[in-house]
Amino acid sequence: MFKKTRLKVIFMLLLLFPLLTSFNTRTPNTHTPRIHYSEIPNFLHGERLTFRVRYGVITGGEMTTSVRRRWHNGHEVYHAVLTGRTTGLVDRIFRVNNVYESFFDPVTNLPRRATSNISEGNHRSSSDVSFNQEGRYVISQRHGRVEVPPNTFDMAAVLYYIRRLDLSSLQMNEIITVDTYFGDRLFPFHIEFRGRETITIGSGQYMCLKFVPVVEVGRVFRNRDDMTIWISDDQNHIPVSIRFDIWAGSFRCDLVSWENLKYPLTSKIR
Numbered sequence: 001m002f003k004k005t006r007l008k009v010i011f012m013l014l015l016l017f018p019l020l021t022s023f024n025t026r027t028p029n030t031h032t033p034r035i036h037y038s039e040i041p042n043f044l045h046g047e048r049l050t051f052r053v054r055y056g057v058i059t060g061g062e063m064t065t066s067v068r069r070r071w072h073n074g075h076e077v078y079h080a081v082l083t084g085r086t087t088g089l090v091d092r093i094f095r096v097n098n099v100y101e102s103f104f105d106p107v108t109n110l111p112r113r114a115t116s117n118i119s120e121g122n123h124r125s126s127s128d129v130s131f132n133q134e135g136r137y138v139i140s141q142r143h144g145r146v147e148v149p150p151n152t153f154d155m156a157a158v159l160y161y162i163r164r165l166d167l168s169s170l171q172m173n174e175i176i177t178v179d180t181y182f183g184d185r186l187f188p189f190h191i192e193f194r195g196r197e198t199i200t201i202g203s204g205q206y207m208c209l210k211f212v213p214v215v216e217v218g219r220v221f222r223n224r225d226d227m228t229i230w231i232s233d234d235q236n237h238i239p240v241s242i243r244f245d246i247w248a249g250s251f252r253c254d255l256v257s258w259e260n261l262k263y264p265l266t267s268k269i270r
Contacts, residue, residue, distance in 0.1 A: 035176075036166035039107050041078070042235055043160065045069040046260040049238060052202070053084075055251040060090035063253055065239075067160065069106070077103045077112060080156045096120045102156035108133075109161040114154035114181075127184055129154065142184050155182040158189060163237040167193075167209055175214070190214035191229070198269070199230055199241060201254040205270035206240045207233040235263040 045068050053061030067080045082100040085091070097119040104111040111131045118125045128141040131152065138146050153161060158178050165176070170193040178189045194210040208230035226245040232238045238261070242253040258265065 035169045037161075038164045038166070041106065041109075041160070041164060042237060042262055043067055043163065044260050044262045047262070048259040049255060050257045051239075051242075051253045052256045053251065053253045058090070060088060061086050061096070061253075065159070072103045072112065075112060076106060078106055078109075078160070079103055080160060082156050082159075094121050100154075100156050102154050104153075104157040104160070109153075109157060109164060110151060111154045111157040114156065116183075129181060129184070131181075138181050140184055146181070146186070148181055148186060149179045152179045152181050152186070153189075155180055155189075159239075162191070163231075165237075167231070167237060170209075194228075196233060197230065200270075201241050201252075203254065203256050204268050206230070207267045207269060208240050209233050209237075232265065232267040234265060234267040236261050236265060236267075238265075240267075 048064065048066040051063040052059055053063060061084065063084045065082050067078050070077060070079050080102045085097045086095055099117045101115045102111050103113045110133050113131065114129045116127045130139040136148055136150055138148055140146055158180055162176065172195055173192060175190050175192045180187045180189045191211050191213045194212050196207065197210045198205060198207050211229045211231065213227050228243045229239060230241045232240050240255050244251055
């Protein structure tokens with residue numbers, strides 16, 4: 001039987017997006033490949049993905065991503081909403097309900113605004129950041145004006161941006177580098193391509209593109225390769241599975257259902 005305190009720690013970390021603050025902020029000795037970006041998105045208004053979060057045999061959380069087209073402050077945008085919440089026994093022990101939102105340009109995928117609302121046990125926090133891409137700065141609810149590099153993303157927008165890249169042109173061990181402003185901090189996000197792999201999860205068997213984000217060893221992760229993301233090897237490029245290996249053990253976030261995909265999910269072979 002797991003101790004109550006251990007379950008708290010595991011499933012607070014397990015709901016993916018707070019963990020992104022452990023990404024390595026040092027630029028690796030490599031280059032960002034020049035790969036084609038499509039101005040036509042490969043996702044539709046109303047797309048929704050649902051993931052189940054597990055630690056061993058324990059199912060303790062659910063994540064969803066959804067995107068809709070709408071108007072925001074006089075601009076047509078995509079509105080992405082990422083949620084992570086505990087379920088079942090874990091929810092009774094330590095409730096987590098985190099919501100991250102991004103309002104990004106339909107053509108460039110660059111964000112205009114990003115918000116978060118965090119609820120973890122008795123802890124509550126929120127943030128609201130406006131992006132001025134032309135002026136290369138953000139206005140943070142907490143820190144005011146902060147200078148940022150050109151083409152800076154928030155973490156929700158960057159997920160959809162990577163999906164729009166021509167990932168078929170990547171070579172083994174090439175790294176995609178994107179600047180992000182997340183958690184009121186600037187993070188260069190590096191993700192390394194590790195080839196193709198067929199994986200089996202609860203919802204079936206999928207042909208995937210395998211990526212390993214470059215993480216910082218010592219705080220949460222023990223090794224550089226302790227986080228792996230599998231993306232569907234088809235035109236949709238949706239996340240299929242995410243695995244973390246941390247000091248508390250290994251856990252996974254697996255795709256269980258999808259709605260309103262733009263293209264057939266041809267990567268699902270069983």
